[in-house]
Structure formats: C-alpha cells, structure tokens
Amino acid sequence: MALIDGYSHIYPENYLGKYAKHSPMISKMASELKYLADVEGRIRFMDQLGIDREIISLAMPNLDDLNLPVKDTNEATQISNDGICELAENHQSRFVPIGTVSLQDPEFAVAESRRCLNELGMKGIQIVSNVKGQHLGSPQFEPFFNYMEQSGKPVWLHPTFMRNTYGWLREDAVDIMVGWDFDVTLALIKMMSSGLIRRHPKLKIIVHHLGSLLPILAGRITSFLNSMDPNPETPLNWMKSLYVDTAEGMWMPWLKDGIEFFGLDHVLFGTDFPWGNSSNIISNIRSLDIPESKREKLFSGNISKLLGL
Numbered sequence: 203m204a205l206i207d208g209y210s211h212i213y214p215e216n217y218l219g220k221y222a223k224h225s226p227m228i229s230k231m232a233s234e235l236k237y238l239a240d241v242e243g244r245i246r247f248m249d250q251l252g253i254d255r256e257i258i259s260l261a262m263p264n265l266d267d268l269n270l271p272v273k274d275t276n277e278a279t280q281i282s283n284d285g286i287c288e289l290a291e292n293h294q295s296r297f298v299p300i301g302t303v304s305l306q307d308p309e310f311a312v313a314e315s316r317r318c319l320n321e322l323g324m325k326g327i328q329i330v331s332n333v334k335g336q337h338l339g340s341p342q343f344e345p346f347f348n349y350m351e352q353s354g355k356p357v358w359l360h361p362t363f364m365r366n367t368y369g370w371l372r373e374d375a376v377d378i379m380v381g382w383d384f385d386v387t388l389a390l391i392k393m394m395s396s397g398l399i400r401r402h403p404k405l406k407i408i409v410h411h412l413g414s415l416l417p418i419l420a421g422r423i424t425s426f427l428n429s430m431d432p433n434p435e436t437p438l439n440w441m442k443s444l445y446v447d448t449a450e451g452m453w454m455p456w457l458k459d460g461i462e463f464f465g466l467d468h469v470l471f472g473t474d475f476p477w478g479n480s481s482n483i484i485s486n487i488r489s490l491d492i493p494e495s496k497r498e499k500l501f502s503g504n505i506s507k508l509l510g511l
Contacts, residue, residue, distance in 0.1 A: 214285020
C-alpha cells in the first residue's frame with residue numbers, strides 16, 4: 203500500500219542560504235530539525251517509515267514574517283518556489299512540489315501562482331491564515347481565490363501567528379501550540395462570513411491540522427452564521443466540503459473526529475514533517491477499524507485523485 207504524505211515542509215538550499223539571516227526562526231528550525239535541509243537524510247527517513255512520496259512545501263515562518271519590503275518578499279517567494287521545484291525535479295519519484303505565495307501583493311500572488319502551476323508544474327499553492335492581520339475574506343484577495351478556483355488546483359491553508367493579541371502567547375510556545383489552530387479557524391470563519399466561499403463554490407482547500415477546531419465548533423459556527431445570513435447552502439455544508447490532512451493524527455480521538463466530520467474521502471494522510479510524529483500518525487491510521495480499501499484512500503488514494511498523480 204503506497205503512502206503519500208500530503209503535507210510536509212522543507213527549506214530549499216538557495217532560500218535557506220539567503221534568508222536565514224532575516225529570520226531567527228529559520229535559523230533555529232534548520233539547526234534543530236536537520237531534515238528541513240538534509241534531503242538525502244530525509245529520503246532515508248522516508249524509507250524507514252515506508253513513505254513513498256511527499257508533497258513538499260516551504261516551511262514556516264511564512265514569507266510575510268521575513269519582514270521585508272513587499273518587493274523583496276516577492277523576490278523571496280520566487281526564490282523559494284524555484285528551490286522547491288528544483289528539489290522535486292531532482293527527486294521526481296519522491297517529491298511532489300507545491301508553491302507558496304504571500305498575499306501582501308495580490309496582483310503578484312496571482313502572477314506567481316500562475317507561474318508555479320503553468321511553468322513550474324506545481325500541484326497547488328500554499329498560503330497562510332492571515333496576511334499581517336488581514337483576514338482572507340478581505341476584498342483585495344478576491345483575484346487570488348478567483349484564479350485558484352479557475353485553475354482547479356488546491357489551496358493548502360497553513361496556520362500562522364495571530365496578530366495584535368496577548369503578548370504572553372509567545373511564552374511556552376502557546377502561540378504555535380494552540381494559537382495557530384485558532385487562527386486557521388478564524389480564517390475559515392471569515393471566508394464564510396465574507397461570502398468568499400459562496401462566490402467560489404469550486405475552490406478546493408486543504409486545511410492543515412485535521413481542520414483545526416472546525417469539527418468541535420461546527421455547530422456553534424453554523425448557528426451564529428445562519429442567524430446573521432440564513433441561506434440554504436449552510437456553512438456546515440461548506441465546512442464538510444473541505445479537505446484536511448492528518449497532521450494531528452498522532453492523537454487518535456482527533457483523528458477519529460476528523461474522519462467522522464469531514465468524511466473519509468476528504469481526509470488525506472499528512473504528517474507536517476519534520477514536525478509532528480509521523481510514526482504515530484501512520485500507526486494510528488493502520489489501527490483504524492476500517493476496510494483496507496478505505497485505508498488506501500487515506501494513505502494515498504484521496505491525494506492522488508485530488509492532484510491527478
């Protein structure tokens with residue numbers, strides 16, 4: 203049974219060399235997690251776990267948090283995407299590339315997404331859950347989502363840091379531990395309440411961390427949003443149309459809840475490698491009491507169908 207990791211992260215060599223000096227987080231992560239940069243070691247680790255291929259994306263921090271002028275952020279975006287593409291080209295049997303864009307410059311984001319998909323042959327685009335505090339339902343981001351819907355390629359939604367909030371969230375890594383899942387949930391709510399998802403019904407979105415808090419709060423979110431704007435296509439239906447990865451699947455109750463809420467056909471094996479615990483996630487999926495045909499969908503069938511692999 204093939205295993206395709208639908209959401210993993212890496213630093214291309216050209217990007218790491220140029221931008222580590224701009225971000226203490228890049229330097230810290232690259233030194234602590236060797237497989238962010240050690241490609242051959244990464245492949246050996248994949249072999250140990252039985253992972254055949256990875257969907258590779260640029261690792262955090264997000265491009266906006268390089269805190270560069272917008273023009274330089276755009277340059278960093280192109281350098282990172284070229285690097286991800288080169289890694290995949292050099293290891294075609296192991297890596298499948300997706301691009302990453304900052305939405306600070308929406309016109310550039312559309313042009314770079316088009317380059318990634320049409321020229322570089324990437325399978326989708328990664329964005330983060332807020333754009334320096336602006337929510338994803340903001341009107342200036344409409345052209346990006348319009349293009350991605352027309353392309354038919356998925357948007358991978360990754361969490362980032364909450365803005366203008368408690369200073370103490372930085373203590374004990376609370377901002378990443380739970381703040382990131384809060385921010386993804388807030389992003390999805392604003393995409394619904396702004397009408398973005400109603401205007402783009404064919405937009406494909408893959409949400410990191412098993413959909414974050416949606417399975418738990420779906421009833422409350424639906425109740426509030428329907429009280430503000432009742433419509434037959436309820437927020438609940440849209441939430442269930444999302445695709446999610448298993449990056450929190452090392453905790454079996456969360457894995458089971460995610461599968462029950464989104465449906466097995468919308469859950470993709472994904473580990474958040476080199477973060478998370480890939481071995482535990484694989485073990486938990488293998489221990490699920492489901493037919494082997496459905497387990498195959500989780501491990502590779504769903505992502506293969508979605509991306510046309």
